[in-house]
Amino acid sequence: MSALTGSSPLARAPGERSLVQAVALALLAFGVLATAVLAIGIGPAAISPSRVIQILAAGPKTTAFPLGDVIIVWQIRLPRAIMAALIGAMLALGGTVMQGLFRNPLADPAILGVSNGAALGAVSMIVLGGGALAPVSAILGGYALPLAAFAGALTATLILYAIATREGLTSVATMLLSGIALAAFAAALMGYLAFLSDDTQLRDITFWNLGGLGGVTWEKVAISGPIMLLVLAAAPMLARGLDALVLGEAEAFHMGLRVERLKRLAILLVAAATGVAVAVSGTIGFVGIVVPHLLRLAVGADHRFLLPASCLGGALLLLVADIGARLLVAPAELPIGIITAAIGAPFFLWLLMRRRDFEGF
């Protein structure tokens, strides 16, 4: 039987989606690489994809190509493309894990105020880093901002979880409403901080609110990249647990899971992924809800597949959105959060309408 079913992705063994999943992962990985090459080539100084690949292959110190092209590829656009891919992975991963934790496909860090919590942390550090929080920023240096964002995201996630989940059951209405309240509260505090801030700080804050990948340098990649790789490395530990949690907390315990430990790890991971993404690129919404949902529809909800696939899908989506951000109003640049929200918000509404059809809420 397995010999027959192994021959075509369409003739699947009962319940076995593994071949389809492997193909999907390979396609996504290829898509990320190909889009990254495109993204590196596109811009005011256009470079063809084949030339991009040659320059990348030749290394940052090559003299075989004009210095301008080498600098554009290696110093300007490559770090930006890497960052876009990593941030996209973080946003989608944060969404996927949060949906698993709340056992609900509508949970998303950006919608439920976790991103705003992270942004509040970051904005506090920007505005108060020279004042009340000066000792913190002195000790932590470049890590102060991502850590402040992480702390903000963690606080928001913990509050949200405490309010929306009672005895292992999550109320969708309470979750969405408390998320709205959390986001509004964080926004109010950010507004107050903006009121306190000077002109330079104000520009930074605006950037955080709209999201963008402008000004990404290797230095920034060096600070936040390792954190993001750590988050990516930790994610597979959650896969089995999140699958069991789909049935409910009690059921997951019955099946042998240490539920409290799983939830703590999931909350930490959501906060870390959201915090680091927000610290680098501001609040970019809807990636975390669109990507996992489409993947579940197309290939299935098994987290052993969904977690890596979401990371790749998020990377792909953000690379594409960043190309859009740089092309649509060239030579100026749109904040990338505008593009993801323009795609994601209608998608979210469509999702709500569809769910109402068969779940009646």
Added chain:
Amino acid sequence: MGLEIDDVGVVAGGRAILHKVTARIGAGTMVAVIGPNGAGKSTLVKAISGERRPALGRVRLHGDDVSTLAPADLATQRAVLPQATSIAFPFTVFEIVGLGLRQRAGMDAAARRQEVQRALAAVDLEGFGERLYQRLSGGEQQRVQLARVLCQIGKPVKDGRAKLLILDEPTSSLDVRHQIAVLSIARRFADGGGIVVAVLHDLNLAVSFSDRLMVLQRGRLVADGAPEELLEGPMLAETFGTGMVIMKPPGWARPAVLPDLPRILP
């Protein structure tokens, strides 16, 4: 040693919802827990399953306190069928049932597939593997969950130790034929040497399938014994607060119980 429930008390919101419940349930026994709504049946099941640590007393399975055993160890010797399980993600029936095998080591993909197929056949859901769980009816979903639980628990006895199968209202959304099918599976588990504790609302099913009834009322264990014995006195009618007719249709091994409608209704 089997299952030992010793002086178990559970308190919630300052109110005792279980009070000094004590029982011993040996291998090869199927016990039905019955009682009116709010009697503490589900709470007792939570204490037995290790999900809820009792404020007083303790529950031991073969000598081990279930509330202190590592979840993974406990999961190899007891499984729980919940009342109803809805999920928000598009998992297939095959994937859901397969979750029951996650704790079982040393099985290759083919063996897992076979095990899942066997469990699906046992609950009369052959050919449902590829269907999405969310699209099934309530009764079908409940049978999928039973198949998952059967995958988790495996054989009724391992290394001479009886395993524990807990069913919380397993028949609530099933049609008559499947109610009988599901309880027959539980019966076979007990006959094979396992322990079954089932919360049941249907008194006739409880009487027909179980070796023993545990009757709860307002958090107390008010009766515990063989069905025939308990049916003799006025105990059931008093516990449920409604008149009962007990009769023995010809050819039936055990009596049938009916609410005494002509006397109850005006």
